[in-house]
Each structure stands twice: as structure tokens, then as C-alpha cells.
Amino acid sequence: MTRFVLRRLAEALVVLALMSFVIYALMGLMPGDPIDLMISADPRLTSEDVARLKSLYGLDRPLLARYAAWAAAALSGDFGYSRLFAQPTLAALARPLGNTALLMGTSFVLALALAFPIGIAAARRPGSLADRAINLACFAGVSVPPFWLALLLMLLFAVTLGWLPASGVATVGDGSLADRARHLVLPMATLTIASLAGYTRFLRAALIEAMRQDYIRTARAKGNSERRVLLRHALRNALNPVVTVVALSFGSLFSGALITETMFAYPGMGKLIYDAVMGNDYNLALAGLLFATLVTLLSNLAADIAYAGLDPRISLA
Amino acid sequence: MRRLLALILALLAAALPARAKDELVIGITQYPATLNPVIEAMLAKSYVLGMTLRPIVTYDADWKLVCMLCTELPTIENGLAEPIDLGDGRRGVRMTVTIRPDASWGDGTPVTTDDVLFAYEVGRHKMSGVTAQEVYRRVRKIEAKDAKTYTIELDKLTFEFAAQLFSPLPAHLERAAFAEPSQYRTRTKYDTDPTNPGLYNGPYRITEVSPGAHIALEPNPAWNGPKPAFRRIVVRTIENTAALEANLLSGGIDMIAGELGLSLDQALAFEKRHGDRFNIIYKPGLVYEHIDLNLDNPKLADRRVRQALLWGLDRKALVDQLFAGRQEVADTFVNPLDWIHTEDVAQYRYDPAKAKSLLDAAGWNVMRGGVRHNAAGERLSLELNTTAGNRSRELVQQVIQSQWRRLGIDVRIRNEPPRVLFGETVTKRKFEAAMFAWISAPEGVPRTTLHSGEIPSAENNWSGQNFTGFRNERVDALIDAIEIELDRDRRAALWKELQAIYAEELPVLPLYFRADSYVLPKWLKGVTPTGHQMPSTLWIETWRSE
Numbered sequence: 001m002t003r004f005v006l007r008r009l010a011e012a013l014v015v016l017a018l019m020s021f022v023i024y025a026l027m028g029l030m031p032g033d034p035i036d037l038m039i040s041a042d043p044r045l046t047s048e049d050v051a052r053l054k055s056l057y058g059l060d061r062p063l064l065a066r067y068a069a070w071a072a073a074a075l076s077g078d079f080g081y082s083r084l085f086a087q088p089t090l091a092a093l094a095r096p097l098g099n100t101a102l103l104m105g106t107s108f109v110l111a112l113a114l115a116f117p118i119g120i121a122a123a124r125r126p127g128s129l130a131d132r133a134i135n136l137a138c139f140a141g142v143s144v145p146p147f148w149l150a151l152l153l154m155l156l157f158a159v160t161l162g163w164l165p166a167s168g169v170a171t172v173g174d175g176s177l178a179d180r181a182r183h184l185v186l187p188m189a190t191l192t193i194a195s196l197a198g199y200t201r202f203l204r205a206a207l208i209e210a211m212r213q214d215y216i217r218t219a220r221a222k223g224n225s226e227r228r229v230l231l232r233h234a235l236r237n238a239l240n241p242v243v244t245v246v247a248l249s250f251g252s253l254f255s256g257a258l259i260t261e262t263m264f265a266y267p268g269m270g271k272l273i274y275d276a277v278m279g280n281d282y283n284l285a286l287a288g289l290l291f292a293t294l295v296t297l298l299s300n301l302a303a304d305i306a307y308a309g310l311d312p313r314i315s316l317a
Numbered sequence: 318m319r320r321l322l323a324l325i326l327a328l329l330a331a332a333l334p335a336r337a338k339d340e341l342v343i344g345i346t347q348y349p350a351t352l353n354p355v356i357e358a359m360l361a362k363s364y365v366l367g368m369t370l371r372p373i374v375t376y377d378a379d380w381k382l383v384c385m386l387c388t389e390l391p392t393i394e395n396g397l398a399e400p401i402d403l404g405d406g407r408r409g410v411r412m413t414v415t416i417r418p419d420a421s422w423g424d425g426t427p428v429t430t431d432d433v434l435f436a437y438e439v440g441r442h443k444m445s446g447v448t449a450q451e452v453y454r455r456v457r458k459i460e461a462k463d464a465k466t467y468t469i470e471l472d473k474l475t476f477e478f479a480a481q482l483f484s485p486l487p488a489h490l491e492r493a494a495f496a497e498p499s500q501y502r503t504r505t506k507y508d509t510d511p512t513n514p515g516l517y518n519g520p521y522r523i524t525e526v527s528p529g530a531h532i533a534l535e536p537n538p539a540w541n542g543p544k545p546a547f548r549r550i551v552v553r554t555i556e557n558t559a560a561l562e563a564n565l566l567s568g569g570i571d572m573i574a575g576e577l578g579l580s581l582d583q584a585l586a587f588e589k590r591h592g593d594r595f596n597i598i599y600k601p602g603l604v605y606e607h608i609d610l611n612l613d614n615p616k617l618a619d620r621r622v623r624q625a626l627l628w629g630l631d632r633k634a635l636v637d638q639l640f641a642g643r644q645e646v647a648d649t650f651v652n653p654l655d656w657i658h659t660e661d662v663a664q665y666r667y668d669p670a671k672a673k674s675l676l677d678a679a680g681w682n683v684m685r686g687g688v689r690h691n692a693a694g695e696r697l698s699l700e701l702n703t704t705a706g707n708r709s710r711e712l713v714q715q716v717i718q719s720q721w722r723r724l725g726i727d728v729r730i731r732n733e734p735p736r737v738l739f740g741e742t743v744t745k746r747k748f749e750a751a752m753f754a755w756i757s758a759p760e761g762v763p764r765t766t767l768h769s770g771e772i773p774s775a776e777n778n779w780s781g782q783n784f785t786g787f788r789n790e791r792v793d794a795l796i797d798a799i800e801i802e803l804d805r806d807r808r809a810a811l812w813k814e815l816q817a818i819y820a821e822e823l824p825v826l827p828l829y830f831r832a833d834s835y836v837l838p839k840w841l842k843g844v845t846p847t848g849h850q851m852p853s854t855l856w857i858e859t860w861r862s863e
Contacts, residue, residue: 030736030737031736031737031740031741031742032736032737032739032740032741032744033740036739036740036741036744036779037736037739037740038357038358038448039739039744039773039779039780039782042358042448042449044358044449044451044452044765045448045449045780046449046450046451046780047777047778047780047781048450048454049448049449049450049451049780050777050778050779050780051778052443052450053446053448054778056443056444056446056499081503083350084350085350085528085529086350086351086352086353086503086507086508087508087509087528088503092528095527095528096529147557147559150560151559151560151563154560154563154567155563158563158567158569159563159566159567162567162568165567165569166560166563166564166567166569167555167560167563167564167569168530168531168553168569169527169530172342172525172531172533172549172551173525173533173549262556262557262560263557263559263560264560265530265553265554265555265556265557265560265564267527267528267529267530271529272529275529278734278736279350279736280736280740
């Protein structure tokens with residue numbers, strides 16, 4: 001087990017190193033650089049200014065040299081300065097990371113907590129009225145575009161009822177726990193509805209598949225109650241594919257949800273990474289994307305370990 | 318989908334929660350990348366800093382240059398400016414400027430000549446990260462006469478010499494950050510300590526910064542001008558305009574800034590639904606929407622083709638239909654509100670017959686499959702670029718495509734995100750026709766967009782904005798002459814000739830001047846949009862609730 005974990009961690013480091021180069025190269029190959037964008041925004045810039053600024057920002061050097069300099073600095077813990085947020089990259093990441101972890105984490109937990117009872121209820125009697133109603137709701141949840149759902153929720157709860165704020169993280173000058181919680185509700189609901197529908201459908205399908213297996217028939221023949229058969233035998237065997245989906249979703253907890261964050265003016269990682277890429281903020285985009293990659297790799301590792309715990313036939317070597 | 322969105326937003330018409338009127342929450346669609354006034358030009362930054370920093374001079378809402386931080390505008394007539402002979406027939410100018418005696422930074426430190434000299438030191442340093450240094454490079458000499466008065470010599474006597482006066486920086490706070498000039502842009506207190514009151518000399522100071530989300534401002538206790546009305550102003554960034562509207566209707570924000578808010582078509586739609594609840598001001602301004610034509614393209618190098626394109630475009634109908642006639646059709650780059658504007662130029666009123674005859678005369682006279690061809694069998698096709706996601710421009714683009722197709726021109730639309738369009742396609746002149754906008758100052762000299770020395774190329778690091786590649790000796794000479802002509806009447810004549818050549822040559826197809834849409838609560842008074850690049854917030858102390 002220890003060897004397995006160490007090997008996977010070493011592999012993760014290699015993947016991260018490769019990813020850093022790929023991301024850097026892709027951004028470098030994108031049309032335009034920060035100074036080109038400044039030229040179009042400021043007609044007072046002269047060719048002398050352009051040459052000076054490109055040199056100052058290191059953009060007059062070849063891509064490989066720039067990457068090597070970035071990598072050397074990053075290895076010593078210096079991830080550079082974010083041009084878009086005018087602060088050190090790690091400082092620029094900290095607050096959006098916290099916001100995203102809170103938003104995505106609560107939505108993730110809530111969606112999972114609701115998906116299990118709903119998915120089990122639907123799988124108990126496939127084709128029943130309850131199953132059909134749940135399926136319909138799930139299809140609606142998966143199909144509704146997040147920006148649309150966000151607007152609907154704003155309409156109902158912020159404008160018509162006036163119960164909740166329409167956007168932001170906290171009221172300026174307040175920022176109490178209750179205030180932050182009120183601001184969290186609508187974006188969290190938007191994300192939860194979409195992921196709840198997905199998890200429920202997945203769990204239902206996995207459970208129905210498990211319920212068709214021979215060992216379920218055997219369990220029933222042994223006189224186990226239907227509840228025990230479902231929860232003790234079927235659910236445990238249905239969990240492996242669910243764990244895979246959950247592990248993959250966990251990776252996105254720290255990479256944010258661009259549309260929801262934009263709609264609710266919620267400063268999180270999704271919006272930050274998008275802005276950094278579009279604004280040519282190499283340092284910030286790299287740090288953000290690498291962090292999201294690292295979390296995805298670690299959550300996959302956690303999923304592999306969980307498989308072994310759930311299924312004795314799987315061993316880690 | 319748009320109708321559905323409109324329906325949803327139409328339903329967002331419930332009661333506004335009561336808000337104390339000593340606080341104003343403004344919604345804008347962009348967040349400033351830095352708060353340092355001399356690093357990077359950005360509208361969101363100008364908007365916020367308009368409330369916190371006073372420039373030495375600015376253009377007011379009547380488009381006149383006025384003093385803000387100085388006591389009297391230097392002019393040759395009042396003796397505060399005098400031409401100086403630099404030899405070789407060149408003339409410079411020496412100005413004497415006095416800073417307002419009551420001007421002080423938010424920590425009580427007076428604004429002095431030391432701050433102006435420090436700003437010059439930062440501005441001219443190659444490593445400081447200051448974006449545009451031309452204004453500092455033009456300074457030959459700057460000297461403090463006393464704590465409040467200084468003289469400054471510029472190497473060129475231009476008609477708008479006083480507009481070159483740059484703003485001070487708080488030396489007592491920023492000097493330490495400038496100890497290592499190459500690190501200034503990362504150490505400036507405007508970004509490392511933005512709530513430090515000593516950084517601001519305007520009616521308000523920044524008291525809270527939440528990157529990407531909002532900036533809060535409170536009255537500057539050291540401000541000696543008229544007392545500002547609001548206890549707190551919050552500038553919130555909400556990039557999605559549908560969410561911006563929803564926030565306005567739910568009371569999350571009080572107003573939407575015209576400088577960075579709804580596009581005109583969005584504001585018109587909003588007015589239809591909720592016009593009774595808000596004051597909506599449409600301010601025509603200096604944002605010039607146009608189509609740049611790449612004159613290196615053989616098809617577009619022919620002036621007759623360029624003229625045909627404009628004759629064949631019903632801009633009046635376009636503006637009336639899409640923008641309810643609230644935007645002014647442009648004849649040239651000069652706005653009719655600018656005193657230099659002349660109507661004595663070629664006027665291209667919609668005339669498709671004339672457009673067709675010009676195309677015939679240019680050799681595009683063989684019609685096959687609805688598209689014109691020339692004798693060599695080449696198709697008259699044109700690629701039209703604009704910024705992807707800009708709904709107004711995309712609508713205009715579709716109208717243009719349809720009208721030009723009726724002339725037999727095959728128009729292909731290829732839109733790109735702004736960073737690609739401006740970072741590569743336009744800057745590196747990889748386009749045939751590109752639709753975008755310029756914003757300029759009143760009586761702005763179009764040197765960067767029309768002078769032949771400003772054509773971007775690899776040799777000049779792709780700087781300059783003469784993206785069309787327009788070369789005209791007379792235009793170059795006129796631009797040079799206008800810049801140094803102090804006599805208003807003689808300058809008007811030069812401007813008239815320049816506009817006439819522009820309208821005749823058409824390196825750029827003029828479309829219209831954009832109007833900014835300010836959505837204000839009925840209780841907010843005193844907001845005066847300028848129509849030019851100076852934000853309305855420069856006069857924030859006149860804003861009040863009634």
C-alpha cells in the first residue's frame with residue numbers, strides 16, 4: 001500500500017511537470033501577448049514603449065527560456081506575480097480558492113447527501129411512479145443550463161421574494177457568517193441541482209445493475225429483508241463506479257464553476273483561471289491550472305485506495 | 318433564447334428593498350487589474366480612481382480643458398505658458414503651474430511639487446512599468462519654484478500643451494516602493510496597501526478591496542472641496558449583463574455605470590420594461606464605431622471599392638432600427654459634438670445604385686451566382702471580423718453582410734475573442750475588414766491611427782494604430798500642422814481639410830458614434846456623463862440623493 005501510494009505520488013509529480021510545460025507552451029502559442037493587448041487599449045503607446053514593456057515583462061525572450069526561468073523560480077517556491085490582480089500569485093489564488101472550496105464543497109456534500117436516498121428510492125422499484133418522477137426531475141436538472149437556472153433562482157428568491165441576495169460573497173461592511181451563508185445559497189443551489197441529478201441517475205443505474213446479479217437472488221433466497229438486500233448487498237457493490245464519478249467530481253471542487261461564478265459575481269477559481277488565460281496572466285493561469293491538476297490526481301489516488309476498501313478483490317500493489 | 322431571457326428579466330420587476338440613501342452601490346462590468354494610476358490604461362481603473370484622485374487638468378463635461386488640481390490653466394494669453402525657441406525652427410513651451418493650496422493627500426500631507434517631481438521620476442524611468450511614457454519623454458525640464466508652484470518645459474509647442482500636464486504621485490508613500498524601479502509595479506502601495514488614505518487626494522478614498530468583486534470607498538477627511546454626499550460608495554463588478562440587470566432590479570446595486578455597463582440595445586430593451594422606475598441617460602460620445610479596411614489588400618486598395626461599400630450601407634436605417642436612432646451616424650472620425658466637426662465633406666447617404674456603378678467601374682462587373690467577379694475571375698469576397706460575444710456588433714455585422722450581399726459582395730463573418738482580435742489579428746494587420754471602436758479625447762489628433770509613421774510592423778514591435786496601412790502625404794502634413802497650430806481659426810481650416818480627405822479616401826468606413834447608457838435610480842441627482850474618455854466620477858462630489 002505504501003509503495004503504491006509513493007509510486008503514484010511520484011507519477012503525479014511527473015505529470016505536473018509535464019502539464020506545467022504543456023500549459024505554458026499552449027499559452028505562449030496563443031495569439032497576442034499582454035503588451036499586444038495594451039497597445040489596442042492605449043493609443044498613446046509608442047514603439048519605444050512596446051519594446052521597453054516587452055523587455056520588462058520578459059516577453060522578448062524565447063518561450064523555452066521563459067519557461068525555464070518560471071520553472072526554476074517555481075521550484076524555489078516563487079510562483080511570480082499576477083499581473084491581473086496586482087499581487088503575488090499565491091496571494092491572488094488564496095481567496096478565490098477558499099470561495100470555490102466553500103461553494104463547491106457544500107454543493108458537493110449536499111448533492112451526494114441527497115443523491116443517495118433519492119437514487120435508492122428510484123432503484124427500489126424501477127418503472128414505478130416514484131422512479132419516473134425522479135427520472136423526470138433528474139433529466140430536467142441535467143438539461144437546464146446553469147445560467148438559465150441561475151437567472152430563475154435570482155428571479156424567485158432575490159427579486160420576487162427578496163429573501164436572498166442576488167450575487168456576491170458577502171454584504172460590504174457585514175461579512176458575518178449568516179450573511180455569507182445567505183450569499184452562498186443561490187450559487188450553491190444552482191450547482192447542487194445539476195450535480196444532484198447526475199449523481200442520482202448514476203447511482204440508480206448502478207444499483208439496478210447490481211440488483212440483477214446472482215448474489216442478490218441468493219441473498220433474497222437466504223431470507224434477508226429487501227431493505228437489507230438493497231443496502232447491505234446491492235449498494236456496496238454499486239459503489240465502485242459511483243466512487244469513480246465522485247472522485248472525478250472532487251477534482252473540480254478546486255477548479256471552480258465558471259458560469260455559476262460569473263452569473264452570481266462570485267469570485268472563485270473558475271472565473272479566475274478563465275480571466276487569467278484570456279488576460280495572458282501566465283503566472284496565475286499556470287498556478288491555478290496546476291493546482292486543479294494536482295487535486296484531480298490526488299482524488300484519483302484516493303479513489304483507487306477507496307476501491308480496495310470497498311472491494312476485497314482489488315489489491316494495491 | 319433571447320426572448321426567453323427578456324421574459325425572465327421582464328419578470329424581475331419586484332419591489333426594491335429600501336436602502337439608505339447615504340450609500341451608493343454602482344455596478345460595472347470590469348475589475349481594475351491595478352489601482353496604480355500610471356500602470357496600465359483601463360477604464361475600470363479610471364472609473365474608480367476618478368473618485369479618489371484629482372488630475373492636474375482634465376476635460377470637463379463641456380469638452381473643455383479645465384484645472385482640477387491647479388489654480389489656473391496655463392495659457393499663452395494669461396502668461397502662464399510661453400513658447401520657447403529650441404533651435405532648428407522647433408518650438409517648445411514653458412508652463413508655470415500652481416497646485417491648489419488646499420490640496421492634500423488623505424493622511425493630511427499636502428500635495429506639493431515634490432509629488433509632481435516624483436511622478437516625473439517614476440514616469441520617465443525605463444524600468445518603472447509605466448505604460449505610456451510619451452508624456453514624460455516630452456518634458457525637457459521640470460523645476461519646483463516652491464512647495465506649490467513648478468515650471469515645466471515641453472519639447473513641442475502643441476495646441477493642447479496644457480493637456481500634457483501629468484498628475485502627481487504621493488512621494489511620501491511611494492518613494493520607498495520606487496527604491497528599486499524594476500520592482501515598482503509589484504511594490505506600489507496602490508496595490509500592496511490600497512486602503513492607505515495617503516494615496517488619495519480626491520473626495521473619496523478606498524477603504525476596502527475585494528479583488529475581482531468590489532471596491533468600497535468612503536469620504537476622504539482631508540478633502541477640502543465640496544462635501545461628498547454619500548457615506549459609502551461601493552463599486553461592484555458583475556460581468557454578465559443579464560445578472561447586472563437582475564442585481565439592479567433586486568436592489569443589489571443602485572445604478573449601472575454608463576462607462577462600463579449595458580450596451581445601447583440592452584439599455585433600450587431595459588427601458589421598455591422598467592423605464593418608469595429608473596432614469597436612463599443616453600450620452601452620445603467619442604466612441605467611434607467603424608470598419609478598418611486593410612489597404613494592402615488589392616481589392617480594398619481601390620478607392621472606388623471602399624466608397625461603394627459605404628454607398629451601399631444604409632447606416633441611418635441601421636441606427637434607427639437597431640438603436641432607436643439614439644446613436645449618431647458618423648461621416649468621419651470627428652464627432653458632431655466636437656467643435657472641429659465639419660459637414661462640408663463627402664456624405665454617403667444610402668445609394669445602392671451608385672455603389673453598384675462604382676463596383677462596375679472598378680472592374681467587378683461579372684455577376685456569377687449572385688457574387689461579383691472581375692475579368693480575371695476573382696470573386697469579390699470580404700472577410701469581416703469583430704469581437705465575438707459583443708451582441709451589438711454582431712447584430713450590426715449581420716445587417717452589413719446582408720446589405721453588401723445585395724451589391725454582389727460575398728461577406729464572410731469571422732469573429733474572434735477580443736484578446737485574439739486585438740492581440741493578433743488587428744494589431745498584426747491580418748484582417749481584410751475589422752469592425753471595432755476607438756475612444757479619443759475632444760479634438761484628439763488622429764496621429765496614431767492615420768499617420769503613415771504609425772503603421773504597425775515587425776520592425777516597430779507592431780506599435781501604432783494605423784492598422785489600415787493608410788499612407789497619404791497630405792494627411793501626414795496636416796496632422797503635423799494641426800498639432801502645432803495655436804490659432805483656433807487656422808486650426809479649424811486644417812481640421813476641415815483633414816476630414817474632407819478622410820471622407821474622400823475612406824481608409825476606414827465610418828459607422829456611428831456610440832452612446833453610453835447610464836441607468837440611474839430616480840433619487841440620484843448630479844451625475845453628468847462626459848461623452849469622452851474622462852469618467853463621470855471625476856465630479857463625484859456633485860452626486861447626491863434627493
